[in-house]
Each structure stands twice: as C-alpha cells, then as structure tokens.
Amino acid sequence: MTRLDIQHLRERTPGCQSGIVHFNHAGASLPSQATLDAIIEQLQREARDGPMEAGEHGAVLVEKARRAAAQLLNAPAASIAFASSGSAAWNIAFQALGAWQPGDRILVGRHEWGGNLASMELAVQAGARVEVIPCDATGATCPQALASMIDAQVKLIDLTWLPANGGLINPAEAIGAIARRHAIPYFIDAGQAVGQLPVDVQALQCDVLKSAGRKHLRGPRGTALLYVRAEFLQHLNPAQRDVLSAPWSASGYDLRNDARRFETSEASYALLAGLGNALQEMNHLGVERVWGQVLRTSARVREALRQIPGVSLHDLGASHSGLIAFNLAGWDAFELKRRLGLKRINIGANGVAYTPLDMHARGLDSVARISVSPLNNDDDIERLMAALQELRD
Structure with a gap:
C-alpha cells in the first residue's frame, strides 16, 4: 500500500499555510480548501x-x-x-x-x-x-x-x-x-x-x-x-x-x-x-493509509516526548491511537496549552469532566493532549518539541 503524500495534503489545506502547528485534531482538525x-x-x-x-x-x-x-x-x-x-x-x-x-x-x-x-x-x-x-x-x-x-x-x-x-x-x-x-x-x-x-x-x-x-x-x-x-x-x-x-x-x-x-x-x-x-x-485517501500515517507520526511524537526530562506519558492499553496524553512537570495542562498557543502551536487539554471515571481512577486532574493527523510533518514535531524543551527550561 502506497503512503500518503503529506505535502500534497498540506498544500490543499489553508491551515497548514498559516504558520500555525496544529496538534489538536482530536478537538477539531483542519478542513481542506475543497471542503x-x-x-x-x-x-x-x-x-x-x-x-x-x-x-x-x-x-x-x-x-x-x-x-x-x-x-x-x-x-x-x-x-x-x-x-x-x-x-x-x-x-x-x-x-x-x-x-x-x-x-x-x-x-x-x-x-x-x-x-x-x-x-x-x-x-x-x-x-x-x-x-x-x-x-x-x-x-x-x-x-x-x-x-x-x-x-x-x-x-x-x-x-x-x-x-x-x-x-x-x-x-x-x-x-x-x-x-x-x-x-x-x-x-x-x-x-x-x-x-x-x-x-x-x-x-x-x-x-x-x-x-x-x-x-x-x-x-x-x-x-x-x-x-x-x-x-x-x-x-x-x-x-x-x-x-x-x-x-x-x-x-x-x-x-x-x-x-x-x-x-x-x-x-x-x-x-x-x-x-x-x-x-x-x-x-x-483510504482510511487504512490514513491510519498507517497516524501510527508512524504518533510513534515519533511519543519517542521525542520520552527524551524530554519532566514529561510523563499517560497511555493505556496494549496499542495506541494518535491521541497522546502527557504532563510536563511544574505545568498545569491548560496553562501549558495556552503558552504553546502563544507560540502558534495548538494542542489540547482535558480536565476531569471529559472522562471523569478514568481520571478519578488514575488520580489525574488534567492532561495535555497532542493529537496527530496525516497533515503533521517532521517540522511540526520539531517545533513542538523545541517549544516544550524551552518551557521546561
């Protein structure tokens, strides 16, 4: 199965031309110009x-x-x-x-x-x-x-x-x-x-x-x-x-x-x-190809997060989707989301109300959330990780 042409998708998506890095596709993704x-x-x-x-x-x-x-x-x-x-x-x-x-x-x-x-x-x-x-x-x-x-x-x-x-x-x-x-x-x-x-x-x-x-x-x-x-x-x-x-x-x-x-x-x-x-x-596009790209991109994001001291991942299950929950030591998840937004990087943040039974069971008050899409490329990942490293320091 051939891989998706990410650059082709990005060229046809106005949000990818705006200079904003969008990692909040689980909240709302970026529509194509045709849409x-x-x-x-x-x-x-x-x-x-x-x-x-x-x-x-x-x-x-x-x-x-x-x-x-x-x-x-x-x-x-x-x-x-x-x-x-x-x-x-x-x-x-x-x-x-x-x-x-x-x-x-x-x-x-x-x-x-x-x-x-x-x-x-x-x-x-x-x-x-x-x-x-x-x-x-x-x-x-x-x-x-x-x-x-x-x-x-x-x-x-x-x-x-x-x-x-x-x-x-x-x-x-x-x-x-x-x-x-x-x-x-x-x-x-x-x-x-x-x-x-x-x-x-x-x-x-x-x-x-x-x-x-x-x-x-x-x-x-x-x-x-x-x-x-x-x-x-x-x-x-x-x-x-x-x-x-x-x-x-x-x-x-x-x-x-x-x-x-x-x-x-x-x-x-x-x-x-x-x-x-x-x-x-x-x-x-074929959802199977989309899913393959999501898995590749999210694996790179998770590995990059593991290299940043103070980051804790909150994955459950034997296999994982393109939603990546994490926290950065010393940061409230919603404030972290806001500060990244000032750097023109969009992520999500979830409180207890969204998944109350699980958040209570795991003792979590909030989590920051990165959610990937076939629209995300290596430059997006690098900008996100550089910003997290800067905020950690």
Missing part, C-alpha cells in the same frame, strides 16, 4: 437562488454525503443519519430507547465520555444503575469481565472506543460479540475513531455508533454522523419528530423506516455539503 469551497458554494447558491429554492440541490449533496458515510463505515446508506454534534446524535438515540425501570443496568467502560454519563442521569433518576466494566491489566475495558456481569437486567452496553484523554483503543469488536450473543443493545461512541482508523460497523456488531464531523474527518463544526443498525430501528422511538422523521400518511404520523427518523427537515445544507466533501476525501 471550504463546498460550504461556500452552497451558501452562495442559497443567497443567489433563495435558501428554500436551493434546497433541492442541497438535498442531493446531503444524499451524496450519506452514501460517502455509509461507504466509510461499511453500512447501508439508509442506516446513516446526520446531526449537529456527536453528543446530540448519541443523546437522541439514547433517549429513544424508551422508559427505564428500577433495577435496569447500563454497563459502561471506565473511559466513558462525560457527556454520555450526564445523559444517563435521566435513566438513573428512573431507578436504573450505571455500572463500570472492570479494566484488564493494560487499562483497557475487559471483555471477560463484561461477560461475567451479564444478566437479564442489563439493558445497554455503552463503550467509548477511543477515549478523549489518551491513546487507549478499547476492544470494541470483542465487546460487540458479547453484546450480540446476549441480544443486548450496544452503543459505541466513536468520536475519536471515525476518520482516524478503519471502522466497520458489521465487524463491530454495534446497534448505534456516533461520531463528530469536525475531528479526524476534517469536516465542519456543527456536523455529526449517527449509524443505527436497520434491525434495531424498531426498538427506538425518538421523542423529536417532524414532517421529515414522521410524515403524515393515511393512518396518521408514521416514523420513517430508516435512520432519518432521527433527522428533522431543518438542516444546514452548506455544512453537510462540506461534510460530504470531507467524507469523499477520506474515502479517496
């Missing part, structure tokens, strides 16, 4: 022809985006819905599960995204319990421990596949096999996975999977993907409905028979045109 053009062209079409009148062309672009998303996830196009954010996508699917009863159990990994846990409070108020699946010796969610927890009261298994606070890759396929064997609904938060590594929903055996468009897909903010397995749709009854998701028929208002039961008739065609272009670019 920006797709957004602007639809906005101009709406301004010229009328927003509603331009909707017909916009709807065509949305369906192209849906097919591109389906190709990326190895899913039918009818199983893909769009939302305004990853959190919104996850919430509408979770709320559609219906009423919770006292004694119902929700099993989650220790690395669960804080926003998902917050949404689960509605179930807890109804008497359900959120229970944490133990980790294995590497710190990853343990499938064997999960298997021992299964009983008739388990109503949902939810996994954050790649946590926001480090490079862990949880065993999503192994957990999916257990969920499917026991016919338990299985949700995956793939916000840090889609666009970074290959995602095959058939192999994962998940019922629901969500991801934001702004991260590794390099799409615009305000976009997200929601996959819902076709056979699972009948178990989801969304409270949010309109003329698109529940159109009128002779028998009344009928929910759509596809994932668009989670969409509404009002959406930004411009943003979805941009997301569609980003998805098409990812499919053209």
